[in-house]
Amino acid sequence: MNYIIGAFKAPCDVFITFADERSRKQVAIKKDNGKTLMVPAFQSLETIAGEVSVAPVPGKRVEHQGVKIELLGQIELYHERGHFYDFTSLVRELEVAGEIYERKTYPFEFSTVEMPYESYNGTNVRLRYILKVTIGRPYATSVVECRDFCVRNYTPLPSINNSIKMEVGIEDCLHIEFEYSKSKYHLKDVIVGKIYFLLVRIKIKNMELEIRRRESTGSGPGTYIETETLAKFELMDGAPVRGESIPVRLFLTPYELTPTYRNINNKFNVKYYLNLVLVDEEDRRYFKQQEITMYRLQETPQSS
Amino acid sequence: MLPDGGADDEERWLAEGIAGVQQNAFYMHRALDSNNLKDALKYSAQMLSELRTSRLSPHKYYDLYMRAFDEMRKLEMFFREETRRGSCSVVDLYELVQHAGNVLPRLYLLCTVGSVYIKSKEAPAKDVLKDLVEMCRGIQHPLRGLFLRSYLSQISRDKLPDIGSEYEGDADSINVAVEFVLQNFIEMNKLWVRMQHQGPVREKEKRGKERNELRDLVGKNLHVLSQIEGVDLDMYKETVLPRILEQVVNCKDELAQFYLMDCIIQVFPDEYHLQTLETLLSAFPQLQPNVDIKTVLSQLMDRLSSYAAASPEVLPEFLQVEAFAKFSNAIGKVIEAQVDMPVVGAVTLYVSLLTFTLRVHPDRLDYVDQVLGACVKKLSGNAKLEDSRATKQIVALLSAPLEKYSNIVTALELSNYPRVMDYLDNSTTKVMALVIIQSIMKNTTCISTSDKIEALFDLIKGLIKDMDGAQNDELDDEDFKEEQNSVARLIHMLHNDDHEEMLKILCTVQKHILQGGPKRLPFTVPSLVFSALKLVRRLQGQDGDVIGEEVPATPKKIFQILHQTIEALSCVPSPELALRLYLQCAEAANDCDLEPVAYEFFTQAFILYEEEIADSKAQITAIHLIIGTLQRMNIFGVENRDTLTHKTTGYSAKLLKKPDQCRAVYACSHLFWTDDQDGIMDGERVLLCLKRALRIANAAQQMANVTRGSSGSVALFIEILNKYLYFFEKGIPEITNTVIQDLIELIRTEKQSENTVADPSTEAFFASTLRYIEFQKQKGGSIGEKYEQIKTT
Numbered sequence A: 001m002n003y004i005i006g007a008f009k010a011p012c013d014v015f016i017t018f019a020d021e022r023s024r025k026q027v028a029i030k031k032d033n034g035k036t037l038m039v040p041a042f043q044s045l046e047t048i049a050g051e052v053s054v055a056p057v058p059g060k061r062v063e064h065q066g067v068k069i070e071l072l073g074q075i076e077l078y079h080e081r082g083h084f085y086d087f088t089s090l091v092r093e094l095e096v097a098g099e100i101y102e103r104k105t106y107p108f109e110f111s112t113v114e115m116p117y118e119s120y121n122g123t124n125v126r127l128r129y130i131l132k133v134t135i136g137r138p139y140a141t142s143v144v145e146c147r148d149f150c151v152r153n154y155t156p157l158p159s160i161n162n163s164i165k166m167e168v169g170i171e172d173c174l175h176i177e178f179e180y181s182k183s184k185y186h187l188k189d190v191i192v193g194k195i196y197f198l199l200v201r202i203k204i205k206n207m208e209l210e211i212r213r214r215e216s217t218g219s220g221p222g223t224y225i226e227t228e229t230l231a232k233f234e235l236m237d238g239a240p241v242r243g244e245s246i247p248v249r250l251f252l253t254p255y256e257l258t259p260t261y262r263n264i265n266n267k268f269n270v271k272y273y274l275n276l277v278l279v280d281e282e283d284r285r286y287f288k289q290q291e292i293t294m295y296r297l298q299e300t301p302q303s304s
Numbered sequence B: 001m002l003p004d005g006g007a008d009d010e011e012r013w014l015a016e017g018i019a020g021v022q023q024n025a026f027y028m029h030r031a032l033d034s035n036n037l038k039d040a041l042k043y044s045a046q047m048l049s050e051l052r053t054s055r056l057s058p059h060k061y062y063d064l065y066m067r068a069f070d071e072m073r074k075l076e077m078f079f080r081e082e083t084r085r086g087s088c089s090v091v092d093l094y095e096l097v098q099h100a101g102n103v104l105p106r107l108y109l110l111c112t113v114g115s116v117y118i119k120s121k122e123a124p125a126k127d128v129l130k131d132l133v134e135m136c137r138g139i140q141h142p143l144r145g146l147f148l149r150s151y152l153s154q155i156s157r158d159k160l161p162d163i164g165s166e167y168e169g170d171a172d173s174i175n176v177a178v179e180f181v182l183q184n185f186i187e188m189n190k191l192w193v194r195m196q197h198q199g200p201v202r203e204k205e206k207r208g209k210e211r212n213e214l215r216d217l218v219g220k221n222l223h224v225l226s227q228i229e230g231v232d233l234d235m236y237k238e239t240v241l242p243r244i245l246e247q248v249v250n251c252k253d254e255l256a257q258f259y260l261m262d263c264i265i266q267v268f269p270d271e272y273h274l275q276t277l278e279t280l281l282s283a284f285p286q287l288q289p290n291v292d293i294k295t296v297l298s299q300l301m302d303r304l305s306s307y308a309a310a311s312p313e314v315l316p317e318f319l320q321v322e323a324f325a326k327f328s329n330a331i332g333k334v335i336e337a338q339v340d341m342p343v344v345g346a347v348t349l350y351v352s353l354l355t356f357t358l359r360v361h362p363d364r365l366d367y368v369d370q371v372l373g374a375c376v377k378k379l380s381g382n383a384k385l386e387d388s389r390a391t392k393q394i395v396a397l398l399s400a401p402l403e404k405y406s407n408i409v410t411a412l413e414l415s416n417y418p419r420v421m422d423y424l425d426n427s428t429t430k431v432m433a434l435v436i437i438q439s440i441m442k443n444t445t446c447i448s449t450s451d452k453i454e455a456l457f458d459l460i461k462g463l464i465k466d467m468d469g470a471q472n473d474e475l476d477d478e479d480f481k482e483e484q485n486s487v488a489r490l491i492h493m494l495h496n497d498d499h500e501e502m503l504k505i506l507c508t509v510q511k512h513i514l515q516g517g518p519k520r521l522p523f524t525v526p527s528l529v530f531s532a533l534k535l536v537r538r539l540q541g542q543d544g545d546v547i548g549e550e551v552p553a554t555p556k557k558i559f560q561i562l563h564q565t566i567e568a569l570s571c572v573p574s575p576e577l578a579l580r581l582y583l584q585c586a587e588a589a590n591d592c593d594l595e596p597v598a599y600e601f602f603t604q605a606f607i608l609y610e611e612e613i614a615d616s617k618a619q620i621t622a623i624h625l626i627i628g629t630l631q632r633m634n635i636f637g638v639e640n641r642d643t644l645t646h647k648t649t650g651y652s653a654k655l656l657k658k659p660d661q662c663r664a665v666y667a668c669s670h671l672f673w674t675d676d677q678d679g680i681m682d683g684e685r686v687l688l689c690l691k692r693a694l695r696i697a698n699a700a701q702q703m704a705n706v707t708r709g710s711s712g713s714v715a716l717f718i719e720i721l722n723k724y725l726y727f728f729e730k731g732i733p734e735i736t737n738t739v740i741q742d743l744i745e746l747i748r749t750e751k752q753s754e755n756t757v758a759d760p761s762t763e764a765f766f767a768s769t770l771r772y773i774e775f776q777k778q779k780g781g782s783i784g785e786k787y788e789q790i791k792t793t
Helices: A002-008 B006-033 B037-052 B058-085 B090-099 B103-120 B125-138 B142-159 B173-197 B201-227 B233-251 B254-267 B270-275 B277-286 B293-310 B312-320 B323-337 B343-360 B365-379 B388-405 B408-412 B417-421 B426-442 B450-459 B477-493 B499-516 B521-541 B555-571 B575-591 B595-611 B616-632 B638-653 B658-672 B683-708 B715-730 B737-752 B760-779 B781-787
Strands: A012-018 A026-030 A036-042 A048-056 A062-077 A084-100 A104-110 A125-135 A143-151 A164-170 A174-180 A184-186 A190-200 A204-217 A224-237 A245-251 A261-264 A268-280 A285-295
Touching: A012 A125, A012 A143, A026 A143, A048 A062, A048 A084, A048 A125, A062 A104, A062 A143, A084 A104, A164 A190, A164 A285, A174 A268, A174 A285, A190 A204, A204 A245, A224 A245, A224 B103, A224 B125, A245 B090, A245 B125, B006 B037, B006 B058, B037 B058, B037 B090, B037 B103, B037 B142, B058 B090, B058 B103, B058 B142, B058 B201, B090 B103, B103 B125, B103 B142, B125 B142, B125 B173, B142 B173, B142 B201, B173 B201, B173 B233, B173 B254, B201 B233, B201 B254, B233 B254, B233 B270, B233 B277, B254 B277, B254 B293, B270 B277, B270 B293, B270 B312, B277 B293, B277 B323, B293 B312, B293 B323, B293 B343, B312 B323, B323 B343, B323 B365, B343 B365, B343 B388, B365 B388, B365 B417, B388 B408, B388 B417, B388 B426, B408 B426, B408 B450, B417 B450, B426 B450, B426 B477, B450 B499, B477 B499, B477 B521, B499 B521, B499 B555, B521 B555, B521 B575, B555 B575, B555 B595, B575 B595, B575 B616, B595 B616, B595 B638, B616 B638, B616 B658, B638 B658, B638 B683, B658 B683, B658 B715, B683 B715, B715 B737, B715 B760, B715 B781, B737 B760, B760 B781
Parallel strands: A036 A143, A184 A285
Antiparallel strands: A012 A048, A026 A036, A048 A104, A062 A084, A062 A125, A125 A143, A164 A174, A174 A190, A190 A245, A204 A224, A204 A268, A261 A268, A268 A285
């Protein structure tokens, strides 16, 4: 079969390399087939530059109608299979129509590209950035080569970061007050807090803190909401008595969190919640959910 | 719900748990060997997850815990190496272990890394400790929480930032160390107490037992506290003790309160207790009503008194802090607070207090009295004690001062002593009285004033007289004798060199023993009589002084007392004894030259003989006694003497049996011949007596012949012969060798008469009598000459 494939095989190999590929930070993204792939990470307003090299199969020439490179930001909703919304699209012509006989390299540069949204790979939605090289050919399908890259945008420390404090309960049954020191957390943050038991008349077995992600896609009647529990963290074992206070310290590092995304291109939202769950001896669950805002904090140089 | 599985199921669960631990430990070791931190953490967390079980009893859980504990030691070593190598900083490790999703494994790991963290000194020990003890609040399950905190306590024990420790930080760190242990202690105690209230009611007792097994986990914290160098007296006073006590009082759990109070007393130094006595004692009345305070408080007092005994130089401190007053106060309050405390509890407390004061303040008799007074006050509501344990304690309470002072005189000064005794039942009162007497005997205490004797007799009145409502029937005869003999011995211990005082003593004793009733008098009166006679002889010894009329202690007076006393005895009736005593008195009176008194005594003796002594054997004994005594009397005038001797011989001749008559009569012969200078020497009457005896012997012989067909023994004749010989030697003119010769012949004839039954002992008696005569002959001299004419063959 090799020769048949050979017949349809692209007449040339296309490589896209980034100028600072060696030094740039790489992050892992999940591909469609479930494998992870290391890709370079950028942030908004960075210049994306590099080279595209086209190497024809030896002994062949490539006739083309022009070589171009595009930088695309796409949102893909799984419910609308195959349909991409490009929210960013930049093009650079690399070559006018002609022929390529031997390996040829084209530098490219997109300077200060605005990439407002972060790459995201969710349950029902994917947001990705790609560099796409297209070699148009007459009487034949174009040769297309894509290269993913990842965008991560950093947010400065929020100027206001109130604690979350709330008293909840079931009358004459359970009364607790909980307090999380902040309402906004960066991805490597620690959730610190305390749970006070003001009244306990039920036999509690344990208490957990969950981190839940709520992803909503689409709008109007076609809205899909997916909630996922990313972390289950046991805070307490056994039944407390009135007056006990239980410390909370949850490191966020081990969990695959993203910043909170609000209304990304009118297509989707990703929100995070802390869910405090008390389980009694009959496995009934009492819970209270609080939204927290996640953000990505520029890592200080010393810790990188 | 799980069925109530019983021991089998539990064994199985334990086995499963152990298997789980072992399996995960195996993988953990593999990870450790290959330096795979991530796997090591994963498997150690899984291993520790076995400790999340709720199905094991504390005992079994401990088993499982120990297995996991051993593994954790290895993990700790690995962590230490890991951080030393630099492959993972301890700070990162400290965070990393907190990623574990389950709280129990997470906290075990955190404590383990915490220990490494402190050791690395990358952070001040105090910060790490603070964090650890706070995080451990995540375990609210009593059993698991207790073990986790015990683990924390274990791994941190050698890492406290104590003074002089390598982890010592700034000035504050010692406070943190103490605070750390205190907090851990408080939390553990809360968990421990909570255990009691969780689970079904029917298993309450079982839970109590299980909790008891766990108590040392809690108590260990106090031990750790006591080991901290930095806990000096000030800190103990200001922080440690108040905090502990607050927890103990507030937990409102009897088991915990009892154990922890005991713990406090045991683990902290005596010196601290002494200086914080007030604080410590103030906690006791606040404890739950069922707590066995007496044991704990007694412990404390025991400890402090041993402390005082071991190092006398601290005694001033005891005085300074008014230890006694504080204890006394506290006991009062405890008794007030614990309304339901049985009497035995209260008394036990007083016993302890008494022991304390005896050991610490042996010189303060007033303290002792105070204790007894307090005890009386407590008992005052009740009638006599029924509870045997309480009685025992009271006996202990009363014996303690006796043992301590080994001198009853001291105890007699305690005004409350007899009042306490009043609460004892009759038999115990007696026991106590015996104890007192034995104490006196043992220490040969001499009690020398009548006041004290009054008090003493008040104490031992159980022995002296019948108690109200007492039933004597159950009393063992032997015991009774023993008791009364003790009293009799006691009487001899009462002595004063001053005659007047001695007289008073005698009066007092007499007053008391006369209440004794018929059963006691025979035991006690002789003692008194002889004690009195002893005084008489002493007075006699210093005759000159006694003459003055003013002196109350005259023999006369004493004889009056004696007279009364013996009279009481004769009414009992115990006539034989009374008679003997009269005779004794008569003899004493004789020595004092008090003729009328002696005469009176004799009269009394004769009256007794006549009226009370009916038994013939008793009569024989009595008559011989009378004869013996009378023979020695030398003060009687002729008239009196005649009356008495006449009476005596009369009595002798009226004895029932002839041989007895005979013997009494020949004994009477002595009444007429005394060896004294101015004594009576009436040979005629001697002879008269002897002849009469012979007559009686003859009559006896004939009577025997008539009644039995054989004559009685000739022993009587031989006895009379011996009397003859005696007087012969004395040189009584009326007794001549012919008379003796006749008698010997008579005996020979009697012996050979057909009816006489040969009796070897009489034979021997006669033979030796004859041998004596021969012997005297051979001796020569004046006696030999006298005997010369007597023929023995």
